[in-house]
Amino acid sequence: MKLFDVYPVNDITITKAQGSNVWDDKGQEYLDLYGGHAVISIGHTHPHYVKRLTDQLSKVGFYSNSIHIPLQKELAEKLGKVSGKEDYQLFLVNSGAEANENALKLASFYNGRKKIIAFKKAFHGRTSLAVAATDNPKIVAPVNETDNVIFLPWEDQAALEKTFQENEISSVIIEGIQGVGGINVASAAFLQKIRSLCDQYNAVYIADSVQCGYGRSGKFFSHDHAGVNADIYTMAKGMGNGFPIGGIIIAPKFKPVYGMLGTTFGGNHLACAAALAVLEVIEQEGLMANAAAIGEYLITELKKIPQVKEVRGVGLMIGIDLPDELAHVKKELLFKHKIFTGEAKPNVIRLLPSLALNKEQADHFLNAFKKELAN
Numbered sequence: 410m411k412l413f414d415v416y417p418v419n420d421i422t423i424t425k426a427q428g429s430n431v432w433d434d435k436g437q438e439y440l441d442l443y444g445g446h447a448v449i450s451i452g453h454t455h456p457h458y459v460k461r462l463t464d465q466l467s468k469v470g471f472y473s474n475s476i477h478i479p480l481q482k483e484l485a486e487k488l489g490k491v492s493g494k495e496d497y498q499l500f501l502v503n504s505g506a507e508a509n510e511n512a513l514k515l516a517s518f519y520n521g522r523k524k525i526i527a528f529k530k531a532f533h534g535r536t537s538l539a540v541a542a543t544d545n546p547k548i549v550a551p552v553n554e555t556d557n558v559i560f561l562p563w564e565d566q567a568a569l570e571k572t573f574q575e576n577e578i579s580s581v582i583i584e585g586i587q588g589v590g591g592i593n594v595a596s597a598a599f600l601q602k603i604r605s606l607c608d609q610y611n612a613v614y615i616a617d618s619v620q621c622g623y624g625r626s627g628k629f630f631s632h633d634h635a636g637v638n639a640d641i642y643t644m645a646k647g648m649g650n651g652f653p654i655g656g657i658i659i660a661p662k663f664k665p666v667y668g669m670l671g672t673t674f675g676g677n678h679l680a681c682a683a684a685l686a687v688l689e690v691i692e693q694e695g696l697m698a699n700a701a702a703i704g705e706y707l708i709t710e711l712k713k714i715p716q717v718k719e720v721r722g723v724g725l726m727i728g729i730d731l732p733d734e735l736a737h738v739k740k741e742l743l744f745k746h747k748i749f750t751g752e753a754k755p756n757v758i759r760l761l762p763s764l765a766l767n768k769e770q771a772d773h774f775l776n777a778f779k780k781e782l783a784n
């Protein structure tokens with residue numbers, strides 16, 4: 410059987426990984442500033458993470474949500490403490506798209522409405538509602554098309570207000586920092602406007618924190634920088650440091666009903682152990698503060714480089730916008746300098762490293778980047 414060939418891959422096979430480094434099958438070392446798409450939050454094969462998962466696997470790896478799983482309660486408690494949202498409720502799933510799908514659905518159950526506001530350049534996943542709220546017609550199949558999603562320009566408060574006046578809005582879904590869209594940081598004023606309109610019209614504010622959440626911005630949720638509380642936060646990626654787990658945290662005003670949401674795999678023993686290990690390491694090693702400090706250092710240094718068009722981002726979610734003539738730099742960083750980075754179309758290099766990246770590693774990247782630009 411052949412693989413269904415949907416991914417354009419780099420000709421590299423990774424066989425070992427530790428912290429912010431990976432090694433290929435020929436023993437070549439790489440610096441990983443991509444983290445497999447913002448997934449590696451605490452660093453590859455962190456010893457505490459490996460131990461917690463291994464210990465759990467030898468006890469019980471999986472059982473469904475038909476029995477008590479105390480690890481879920483432990484995770485909810487820890488998540489409440491680390492995120493500061495202690496009065497919220499946790500529902501566990503397996504991926505970012507599934508988190509957004511459930512958030513949009515829960516919003517609609519809550520207020521009985523259908524219309525969703527999403528934004529230009531948004532990415533929310535590939536399942537039916539999540540992809541319908543994603544601004545990329547190429548990945549929306551005819552069966553996913555719906556007129557229930559209204560796309561508005563980013564940061565346009567007047568358009569937002571008018572859309573609320575003219576429609577029965579169920580929810581607004583927004584990434585605090587757009588990832589796939591090229592690292593666009595939502596202003597505090599824009600997020601505050603969304604909050605106040607959602608309050609005024611009893612609509613649901615959904616903070617897609619799948620990529621920008623879990624400490625990456627230096628605060629637990631990037632929306633925290635704006636001083637607002639969303640009604641539902643969606644999470645995945647960094648949550649399990651590579652173990653597939655996602656979740657939504659839900660404000661107290663939403664009342665659960667048996668059977669309203671459900672999943673077979675969500676919240677299984679191994680997934681909870683992975684997510685707990687991640688939170689324990691984030692807390693014990695001060696990784697949010699590290700993300701804030703190293704992120705600020707990188708952004709400051711990158712802004713000094715004259716060839717760079719623009720640097721956008723907060724914490725360790727950074728976009729380096731390059732002019733067309735430097736579009737090749739990302740490939741050179743990988744194949745010549747052995748540094749993994751992410752990208753966004755057309756010419757943005759995305760840095761999405763582990764939150765444990767240190768200054769030496771940041772400097773290694775800055776030197777290689779400057780050297781490449783000087784060529």
Ligand SMILES: Cc1ncc(COP(=O)(O)O)c(C=O)c1O
Nearest residue numbers: 504505506532533534588619620
């Ligand atoms: C902001 C955002 N939301 C949702 C998703 C979908 O997550 P997943 O691929 O886990 O379904 C992604 C993935 O890149 C994302 O960046």
